[in-house]
Amino acid sequence: MISLKQLHYALAIEKTLHFKKAAEACNVSQSALSTAINELEKQLDVTIFERNNKQVLITNDGQLILNKAKKVKLELDELLQISQLNKAHFSAPMSIGVIPTIGPYLLPKVLPEVRAKYPDFKLKIVEEQSHTLVDMVRNGDVDAAILALPYPIDGLMSFDFWQEDFYWVCHKDECPSKVKEITSEELEIEKLMLLKDGHCLKEHALAACSLHNKKQDSDFDSASLHTLIQMVAGKLGTTLVPQMALDQLTYNESELRAIHLNEPGPHRTIALVIRPNYVRTRELILLKDIFSAQLSEKCN
Numbered sequence: 419m420i421s422l423k424q425l426h427y428a429l430a431i432e433k434t435l436h437f438k439k440a441a442e443a444c445n446v447s448q449s450a451l452s453t454a455i456n457e458l459e460k461q462l463d464v465t466i467f468e469r470n471n472k473q474v475l476i477t478n479d480g481q482l483i484l485n486k487a488k489k490v491k492l493e494l495d496e497l498l499q500i501s502q503l504n505k506a507h508f509s510a511p512m513s514i515g516v517i518p519t520i521g522p523y524l525l526p527k528v529l530p531e532v533r534a535k536y537p538d539f540k541l542k543i544v545e546e547q548s549h550t551l552v553d554m555v556r557n558g559d560v561d562a563a564i565l566a567l568p569y570p571i572d573g574l575m576s577f578d579f580w581q582e583d584f585y586w587v588c589h590k591d592e593c594p595s596k597v598k599e600i601t602s603e604e605l606e607i608e609k610l611m612l613l614k615d616g617h618c619l620k621e622h623a624l625a626a627c628s629l630h631n632k633k634q635d636s637d638f639d640s641a642s643l644h645t646l647i648q649m650v651a652g653k654l655g656t657t658l659v660p661q662m663a664l665d666q667l668t669y670n671e672s673e674l675r676a677i678h679l680n681e682p683g684p685h686r687t688i689a690l691v692i693r694p695n696y697v698r699t700r701e702l703i704l705l706k707d708i709f710s711a712q713l714s715e716k717c718n
Contacts, residue, residue: 422494424458425487427451428466432484435474492558496697507701508539515544515551515563519619519643520688523663524564528712532705548618555691562702566618567687576691577703579710581684582661582717584626585676587668589653599680602627611646611655619643619686623658626685643667650674660686661717 430440431451441448459466466480476484516524521543532539544551544560551563552571567576586600594600605627613620646657647667651674658679659667668674679685690706692699 424454427454495558508536511540513542513560515560527716528709562692576689577706578689579706580688580713583683583685584658584679587659588656590675593675600677601680609655611657622686
């Protein structure tokens with residue numbers, strides 16, 4: 419009989435494409451994992467993985483089986499969660515993904531209130547980029563994800579809890595004096611530094627400035643807003659920062675100025691993204707309400 423353990427091992431191999439790494443992730447020996455996979459393939463009469471000393475490949479039939487295994491795992495996870503529905507809110511652990519351009523600025527503002535209301539709540543935070551988190555939500559690897567919209571989340575549900583605009587951050591010596599608003603047409607595009615490709619924050623900033631069809635070159639390519647701010651402080655250019663992050667990024671930077679980007683907004687929406695049939699939706703709505711209240715209090 420096929421066991422859930424075998425499916426768990428197979429999905430770990432799919433994720434790592436490496437038997438040793440999969441075994442480590444599953445906290446078993448490599449021989450135990452290999453034996454379980456060999457038995458699974460024997461029971462199904464299908465080769466799921468082609469392996470040699472250099473690589474692991476997934477066969478076409480194997481991919482079909484792994485896709486089914488994901489659905490089985492997801493259904494089982496939800497079955498186990500149903501048993502928690504009649505218990506107190508947040509009595510069971512929860513995992514939430516968050517993107518790097520939100521996590522460091524959102525979590526310090528909202529987690530103290532979450533801990534105060536639900537001191538026994540065990541929350542695991544997973545930081546990844548948007549495309550990875552969308553897949554993790556779909557596959558049940560995390561309960562939900564905090565993303566910046568618009569972003570393609572086909573088949574998933576979203577609960578918005580914050581909308582915000584961008585601010586143009588510049589060195590005070592290089593900013594127009596006494597200006598409180600600036601339009602995208604007034605920006606010096608050649609001096610504008612944004613995050614490297616792959617970050618949705620860059621796409622949202624370009625969309626807010628209607629720059630999607632204009633070439634935006636930079637000699638500097640960063641994956642961190644903190645690094646961009648340091649470059650601005652060094653008079654190497656300017657950048658765009660979301661409202662949520664302004665206080666942390668500019669707190670100790672008296673040489674910087676933040677000027678509201680006067681373009682139609684909101685420039686991005688922050689939301690919790692879940693599967694449509696997620697059984698703990700009520701608890702996530704409670705979290706959404708806490709997030710919204712704390713951000714309104716601390717960012718306005």
